[in-house]
Amino acid sequence: MTGGELEKFVTDMGQPRFRATQISQWLQRGAPNAAAMKNLPETLRHDLDAVAQTLPVQIVKKLQSADGETTKFLLQLQDGEQIECVLMRTTYGNSVCVSSQAGCAMGCKFCASTLLGLKRNLSVNEILAQVLIAQWELRSAHATKCNSRPNGDANNGDVSHIVIMGTGEPLQNTENVIGFIERANADLGIGWRRITLSTCGVVPGIRDLINWGRPINLAISLHAPTDELRSQIMPINNRYKLNEVLAAADDFAALHNRQLMIEYILLGRRDENGDTVLYNSSPEHAEQLSKLLAGKNCMVNLIPWNAVDERDFASISGNAVHRFQDTLIKNGIHTRIRRERGTDIGSACGQLRLNSARKKD
Numbered sequence: 001m002t003g004g005e006l007e008k009f010v011t012d013m014g015q016p017r018f019r020a021t022q023i024s025q026w027l028q029r030g031a032p033n034a035a036a037m038k039n040l041p042e043t044l045r046h047d048l049d050a051v052a053q054t055l056p057v058q059i060v061k062k063l064q065s066a067d068g069e070t071t072k073f074l075l076q077l078q079d080g081e082q083i084e085c086v087l088m089r090t091t092y093g094n095s096v097c098v099s100s101q102a103g104c105a106m107g108c109k110f111c112a113s114t115l116l117g118l119k120r121n122l123s124v125n126e127i128l129a130q131v132l133i134a135q136w137e138l139r140s141a142h143a144t145k146c147n148s149r150p151n152g153d154a155n156n157g158d159v160s161h162i163v164i165m166g167t168g169e170p171l172q173n174t175e176n177v178i179g180f181i182e183r184a185n186a187d188l189g190i191g192w193r194r195i196t197l198s199t200c201g202v203v204p205g206i207r208d209l210i211n212w213g214r215p216i217n218l219a220i221s222l223h224a225p226t227d228e229l230r231s232q233i234m235p236i237n238n239r240y241k242l243n244e245v246l247a248a249a250d251d252f253a254a255l256h257n258r259q260l261m262i263e264y265i266l267l268g269r270r271d272e273n274g275d276t277v278l279y280n281s282s283p284e285h286a287e288q289l290s291k292l293l294a295g296k297n298c299m300v301n302l303i304p305w306n307a308v309d310e311r312d313f314a315s316i317s318g319n320a321v322h323r324f325q326d327t328l329i330k331n332g333i334h335t336r337i338r339r340e341r342g343t344d345i346g347s348a349c350g351q352l353r354l355n356s357a358r359k360k361d
């Protein structure tokens with residue numbers, strides 16, 4: 001509901017208008033139900049829970065990493081579809097990785113999210129609900145720690161960053177993703193520059209973002225340094241070639257004077273002897289990638305591959321990861337290795353949803 005709709009809803013229930021503000025504050029903190037809205041009269045809480053639902057999702061499973069830094073949620077939508085989101089507590093703030101679709105049609109060969117195909121696009125509210133679930137998790141943890149209830153004004157570490165990098169291709173659901181970002185900014189106060197959208201390279205969608213004009217961060221899932229290799233693992237590359245994708249991404253980055261993020265999963269493969277060969281991750285690939293990115297204002301995030309049983313790839317050694325990074329750095333490309341988070345809770349994107357769907361079958 002918009003603010004006006006909520007006000008009408010509340011006054012129609014015979015309540016004073018200020019109750020709408022109170023409810024709105026609780027909703028923005030991700031209150032799971034009206035019972036949690038402690039400053040409302042008990043009868044109103046009861047009445048609200050009888051007629052309304054705060055979020056269009058329910059938590060099916062919540063997994064917490066042993067180090068306490070990562071919480072992964074499996075969520076169920078009202079039509080029974082399931083999605084994932086991940087809360088990461090970092091030194092720079094609290095980041096939520098959200099899904100933009102139930103499933104994915106893009107067919108990247110290393111990804112679990114696409115194995116069951118695309119079910120449907122998520123609505124603005126369904127994407128926003130993922131942030132609110134994380135927000136509530138943070139508030140509840142803080143309340144427990146301080147032995148007090150969430151009060152809405154404590155500097156207790158709310159969600160500060162959003163990455164649209166979970167299941168789905170956001171630029172296949174551009175209108176709702178843009179609607180979500182606008183609301184995250186307006187309702188939750190998340191700054192444009194703290195929001196990152198990651199695409200596998202849907203060029204018309206990147207052009208739409210340029211026309212939209214908000215200075216968010218753009219990440220390109222690149223994963224191969226040549227068209228030949230990229231087309232083997234990412235079908236989107238048959239539609240939009242590397243040069244076209246990078247040209248659109250450059251235009252976006254130049255418009256907002258932003259550094260472009262390049263995501264690169266380091267993949268190996270097993271040969272007939274069971275030894276790991278470097279699929280896109282040899283020093284030669286690093287040289288090719290350096291050439292492709294030479295002169296660009298970009299940061300390469302190297303991502304060690306999280307094993308997915310159904311996928312025909314292998315993880316590469318830490319030495320090979322560092323050799324790849326060293327080659328890029330030697331060639332003047334800003335590069336970092338993404339820290340693996342929550343490996344003890346199955347952090348491969350889409351794996352939790354896939355396992356749950358298989359159990360249902």
Ligand code: SF4
Pocket residue numbers: 104105106107108111112113114166167168169200221
């Ligand atoms: S990597 Fe992203 S775009 Fe590719 S299949 Fe997985 S979710 Fe879809």
